[in-house]
Amino acid sequence: MAARADVVLVGIGAVGGILASELTAAGLKVVGLERGESPPYSDYALKDAVHAIVRHALHDSARHEPIARRDKEGENTRRRPVSSPTNQVGGALNRWTGQSNRFAPGDFKVFTQEIASGLAERAGASLEGYNVADWPIGYDDLEPYYTKYEYEMGITGADGENPFAGPRSKRFPMPPLRDTAKFVLFRDACRNLGYHPYRTPNGILSQRYKPPMPYAQGIPERPGCVYCGHCNNYGCHVHAKASTLYTHVPAALDSGNLDLRTRCKVFRINTSPDGKVTGVSYFDPAGTVQEQRASVVILGGYLYENVRLLLLSRSEASVHASGLGNTHGLVGQHIMAHEDVRVSGIFDDQIINGFIGPGSVGGRIDDFNSNNFDHTKLGFIRGATIGTSGSGTPIERYNIVPRGMPRWGADYKKYLTRYYTRSFDLNMQPETLPHKDNYVDLHPTECDAWGIPLPRVTFSLHENEQRMHRFLAGEGEKIMQATGAAKVWSAFSKRGSRWAGGTRMGTDPSNSVVNDKCQVHGIDNLFVMGASVFPTMAGYPPTATVAALTYRAADFIRSQNALFH
Amino acid sequence: MPDVCKAPAAADALLEEERFQALSSGEAKIVEAAASRIFPTTDTPGAAEAGVVHYIDRTLKEIYPKQIASYREGCAALERNAKETFGRQFTELAPDQQDKILSAFEKGTASGLADASEFFALLRKHTMEGMFCEPMYGGNRGLVGWRLVGFPGQQFGYEDPYINRVVDLEPIAHEMPFSQQEALDGRKS
Ligand SMILES: Cc1cc2nc3c(=O)[nH]c(=O)nc-3n(C[C@H](O)[C@H](O)[C@H](O)COP(=O)(O)OP(=O)(O)OC[C@H]3O[C@@H](n4cnc5c(N)ncnc54)[C@H](O)[C@@H]3O)c2cc1C
Ligand code: SF4
Numbered sequence: 001m002a003a004r005a006d007v008v009l010v011g012i013g014a015v016g017g018i019l020a021s022e023l024t025a026a027g028l029k030v031v032g033l034e035r036g037e038s039p040p041y042s043d044y045a046l047k048d049a050v051h052a053i054v055r056h057a058l059h060d061s062a063r064h065e066p067i068a069r070r071d072k073e074g075e076n077t078r079r080r081p082v083s084s085p086t087n088q089v090g091g092a093l094n095r096w097t098g099q100s101n102r103f104a105p106g107d108f109k110v111f112t113q114e115i116a117s118g119l120a121e122r123a124g125a126s127l128e129g130y131n132v133a134d135w136p137i138g139y140d141d142l143e144p145y146y147t148k149y150e151y152e153m154g155i156t157g158a159d160g161e162n163p164f165a166g167p168r169s170k171r172f173p174m175p176p177l178r179d180t181a182k183f184v185l186f187r188d189a190c191r192n193l194g195y196h197p198y199r200t201p202n203g204i205l206s207q208r209y210k211p212p213m214p215y216a217q218g219i220p221e222r223p224g225c226v227y228c229g230h231c232n233n234y235g236c237h238v239h240a241k242a243s244t245l246y247t248h249v250p251a252a253l254d255s256g257n258l259d260l261r262t263r264c265k266v267f268r269i270n271t272s273p274d275g276k277v278t279g280v281s282y283f284d285p286a287g288t289v290q291e292q293r294a295s296v297v298i299l300g301g302y303l304y305e306n307v308r309l310l311l312l313s314r315s316e317a318s319v320h321a322s323g324l325g326n327t328h329g330l331v332g333q334h335i336m337a338h339e340d341v342r343v344s345g346i347f348d349d350q351i352i353n354g355f356i357g358p359g360s361v362g363g364r365i366d367d368f369n370s371n372n373f374d375h376t377k378l379g380f381i382r383g384a385t386i387g388t389s390g391s392g393t394p395i396e397r398y399n400i401v402p403r404g405m406p407r408w409g410a411d412y413k414k415y416l417t418r419y420y421t422r423s424f425d426l427n428m429q430p431e432t433l434p435h436k437d438n439y440v441d442l443h444p445t446e447c448d449a450w451g452i453p454l455p456r457v458t459f460s461l462h463e464n465e466q467r468m469h470r471f472l473a474g475e476g477e478k479i480m481q482a483t484g485a486a487k488v489w490s491a492f493s494k495r496g497s498r499w500a501g502g503t504r505m506g507t508d509p510s511n512s513v514v515n516d517k518c519q520v521h522g523i524d525n526l527f528v529m530g531a532s533v534f535p536t537m538a539g540y541p542p543t544a545t546v547a548a549l550t551y552r553a554a555d556f557i558r559s560q561n562a563l564f565h
Numbered sequence: 566m567p568d569v570c571k572a573p574a575a576a577d578a579l580l581e582e583e584r585f586q587a588l589s590s591g592e593a594k595i596v597e598a599a600a601s602r603i604f605p606t607t608d609t610p611g612a613a614e615a616g617v618v619h620y621i622d623r624t625l626k627e628i629y630p631k632q633i634a635s636y637r638e639g640c641a642a643l644e645r646n647a648k649e650t651f652g653r654q655f656t657e658l659a660p661d662q663q664d665k666i667l668s669a670f671e672k673g674t675a676s677g678l679a680d681a682s683e684f685f686a687l688l689r690k691h692t693m694e695g696m697f698c699e700p701m702y703g704g705n706r707g708l709v710g711w712r713l714v715g716f717p718g719q720q721f722g723y724e725d726p727y728i729n730r731v732v733d734l735e736p737i738a739h740e741m742p743f744s745q746q747e748a749l750d751g752r753k754s
Contacts, residue, residue: 047719048739050698055628181728226722237721353727355716394697394716408603408671408689409664413611420714421731 005031005259006564007557008280008294010266010309013091014543015300015529015550017244018149020252020260021216022554028564030258031292033282035265036061036087039245044094044235049395052095052234057081061088067304068443071460077443079454082304089262090245091302097232098203098241099360099541100155101385102146102548105139105166106370107538110433114371114381123375126463130433131334133535136507136516139166145548145555150201152216153242153547154209157201164196164366177206177225181352182388182424183362189482195367200387203242203543204231204358218251225358229391232359241358264290267452269297269313269324269526277324277526283450295564296525296557300550303532304455307332307440307502310513310520310528312452325503325513325520325528332441334434334504336537337496339461341384341469343426343476344400345485346419354390354397354424362388368475369539370431380467382431384539386476390425400425402489426476429498430469431539435462440502459496498541500531517556518549525563529553585618587625587633592640593618598656599643600692602663610709612692620695620704635684642670642678649676699739708736 006028009016016032023030039061046052056062065087068077086092106113111134114120120127147170149155157172176199183199190197210221225240239246252258263285270278270291279293299306310331311323323331364387366372375381390397398416399407400423406412438460442453461469473490480488506512509521514533520526529550531542538545557563585593600612600621612618625633646666647655655663669675673682695704697711699719705711711718718736 048699050694050702054694054698058628178726179728180726184728227726228720228722230719351727351729351731353715353730353732356723356727356732394710394714395694398693398697408667408692410605410607413604413607413609417609417713420716 004279004293004295005029006294007031007296007298008033008292010280010297010299011035011091011301011305012089012244012249012260013086013300013302014093014244014546015091017090017093017248017252018547018550019298019300019529019554020244020258021218021248022551023557024252024255024257025216025218026558028257028558030252031294032252032258032260033264033266033280033292034089034260034262035065036089037262038089038260039094039235044088044090044245045237047228047230047234047237049393052230053396056233061086064449066448066454068446068454068456070456070458073437073458077446077456079446088245089249089260090243093243093543094235094245095233096203096241096243096543097360097541098358100150100157100201100203100544101364101540102142102166102201102544103139103538103540104164104366104370107536107540108135108138110134110382110536119371119375120381122377123381124377124379125375125381126379127381127433129436129462130464131436132433133504133506133511135535136505136512141516142545142548142552143167143169145551146544148215148551149544149547152211152219153203153247154205154211154222155201155203155242155544156206158199161198162196162366164369164372165198172201173211174206174209176200177202177204177357177361178227180357180361180388181350182354182390185350185352185424185483186363186388186426186479189479189484190363190365193479193482195365195479197363197365200360200362200364201544202358202360204236204360205240205242216248216251218254219247220250222246227357227361229355229357230393231357232391265450266301266309267312267450269299269309271313271315271318271320271324273318275319275523277523296527298527298529300529302530303335303499303502304440304457306528306530306532308442308453308455310503311442324523324526327522328510330504330511330513332439332502333436334535335438335440335457335459335499335501336432336434336534337459337499338429338432338537339465339469339496340493341428341430341472341476341490342389342493343473343480343488343490344390344402344423345425345480345483345488346402346423347484348422348486350484351421352390352424353421355393357391359389359391364388368472378467378471380464380471382433382464382539383468384428384430384472386426386428386472386479388424389427390423394420397423402487426480428472428476429539429541430465430472431537432461432465433536434501434504437462498531498537500534500537500542502532503528504535505533506535518553519556527553527557585622587630588618588622588636588640592636593622594656595640595643596621596636596688598663599667599688600695602660602667603689603692604696605660609713612696614706615696615704615709616706617692617695617704620698620702621691623703624691624694632687635687638678639681639684639688642675642681642684645677646670646675701739708738711736
């Protein structure tokens with residue numbers, strides 16, 4: 001059996017990569033177990049839509065790790081190769097879009113500010129079945145860690161452009177990416193309508209960058225984006241798009257304190273009879289069961305896997321009969337996901353060339369996000385950020401067709417020929433609130449290639465989201481009309497993305513799984529990190545907040561000598 | 566319209582010179598005829614010139630062998646419907662007659678195939694992929710698909726944002742199949 005480590009990390013994605021750098025820098029001996037490979041350049045940097053998108057589900061990194069998905073209890077499940085995590089060192093950051101907003105101060109206090117305050121009632125919102133809780137921390141607690149994330153990853157943005165954003169202690173480390181045709185149209189339309197467009201903060205370098213002191217000096221210098229446009233869902237061939245694969249993992253390896261083991265799949269967290277965590281069991285690349293003991297175990301396997309491991313690690317004989325951290329049956333509850341609203345427009349007098357540059361380069365408004373607008377009588381609370389998207393190679397865009405337009409034949413061909421370069425979309429990330437009918441548990445009969453029960457995800461939108469989406473589609477269409485588009489239409493995605501919840505954080509163990517340091521209630525040496533700890537998910541993508549929470553928890557862990565004797 | 570968008574020589578020649586591996590030659594002709602209605606040759610190239618049928622054949626052989634049966638049944642059903650409705654083979658029908666048959670498939674009202682609309686959806690998906698894929702997958706020959714819509718392929722990057730301007734770059738395709746790139750990395754396949 002291998003020597004006991006100070007820390008074992010389960011998964012080396014965004015969370016695991018940051019932790020590896022943070023904890024090894026403090027001299028801790030860290031074992032990193034990642035079920036995927038450390039992908040070769042030719043794999044993640046490939047600019048090929050058939051390989052990266054059409055056939056992604058067939059790749060080793062996806063097909064061995066399906067989830068079982070259904071909308072409602074009682075339905076049969078379908079296997080889904082999940083788009084995230086990506087099952088590689090670097091995790092989903094090897095393919096992410098890069099949009100990098102911080103949450104706004106109000107996003108942490110939805111219960112107090114919108115439900116207890118009576119605002120939901122004035123809005124006429126129907127919140128039956130929802131179970132909304134405040135975060136145990138606020139924006140100010142995370143602000144220094146957002147800054148650290150922005151300086152280590154290299155986040156671009158324009159200071160002071162978004163009046164709804166929280167206060168910043170430091171400027172963005174870099175100016176925004178260059179303007180695009182769709183941004184100019186969007187910005188002008190929003191200004192005309194009285195909204196507040198800002199350039200999207202991005203995890204994509206606008207120029208050559210290396211983190212300055214006092215940030216981790218082991219993070220290599222990287223070049224700026226060259227606007228190749230094969231970005232969202234692809235890896236970056238010049239390493240301008242941040243991934244721990246080439247930021248934090250090299251820094252951690254340099255320290256000599258990281259023992260990184262790839263193709264090692266953790267299937268159980270081990271505990272002693274008194275309930276303390278002693279380490280993990282995993283399959284090594286040969287499929288042999290191995291054990292790694294450690295003083296501290298940290299799960300960073302993304303929410304499906306974080307939940308699954310806690311549930312799989314139940315032990316009848318101990319206090320953990322229903323799973324780790326699951327005394328109150330909360331593991332897997334309160335999951336959330338954005339189901340995006342898309343508004344598309346085509347132009348007769350504008351050439352957009354949306355295939356140039358990252359999908360996330362462009363602009364957004366927060367005028368319809370959070371509690372930034374008057375919800376009186378709208379029938380729902382919360383909202384979404386609205387912004388430009390619509391990059392993509394022809395394979396990614398041939399299905400974006402106005403209602404009423406045939407989808408094949410000569411007229412369809414004429415449409416695609418004329419408008420492929422003359423179109424763009426608005427996307428939105430509408431906040432979903434935790435609802436009792438949305439959860440992850442273990443599939444009772446279906447297993448993965450290792451014979452381990454699949455995570456079963458039961459999820460659909462409820463009244464608050466449905467009303468919100470209809471409202472947002474209408475506002476989005478108004479904005480698109482104001483850009484001068486010749487034709488405007490909207491569509492609702494039914495595929496959840498940017499999942500959150502399942503191990504939510506809170507102060508009260510009867511209503512949460514981890515505390516504000518991501519430490520499992522009642523098990524001092526077990527931590528769970530990632531968006532699974534979010535009590536609410538905001539109308540923004542998660543990664544900046546995931547990273548800030550991770551840095552904050554790392555600070556705490558490094559200060560707890562008692563964990564390591 | 567730039568020269569590159571003019572339809573090149575007949576695609577029949579392409580069909581003749583390459584043997585098919587998943588489809589029979591009869592099925593290949595039906596698939597090609599159907600794909601040519603989904604994305605027709607007009608004053609510009611379509612599915613025939615892009616070699617979509619070769620993309621489909623290779624995809625079936627190499628990646629989705631389980632779908633060969635769907636194509637087998639689908640082609641047979643197209644043929645049957647052509648005979649029942651117009652008394653002739655699908656490939657011999659006039660374009661508007663072929664369209665009628667394909668519409669019935671799309672709507673799921675064609676006779677003799679339970680999941681006709683599913684087959685149509687698969688055929689359409691593969692046709693569009695074959696129009697716009699990297700040529701190394703068998704379709705998008707001469708980069709006709711990309712030239713048609715104005716997509717310049719695998720540019721390393723763009724120095725100019727091309728705001729309200731046509732991108733006047735010669736399209737670039739991958740030069741090396743993915744399998745060879747893996748070998749370069751020294752990674753086992
Ligand atoms: C296409 C795409 C676009 C995105 N765009 C954005 C965006 O614009 N903005 C944004 O904020 N976020 C975006 N995201 C989300 C972002 O990538 C995630 O928030 C982030 O990667 C989460 O980090 P994580 O460490 O929690 O999980 P991941 O990065 O998914 O890493 C988890 C790692 O754990 C490993 N693992 C899991 N289970 C085990 C196990 N049992 N044993 C060993 N290893 C295990 C996995 O293989 C994986 O490598 C996007 C994601 C995708 C896929
Ligand atoms: S668009 Fe920029 S960040 Fe995205 S992959 Fe290309 S070079 Fe990298």
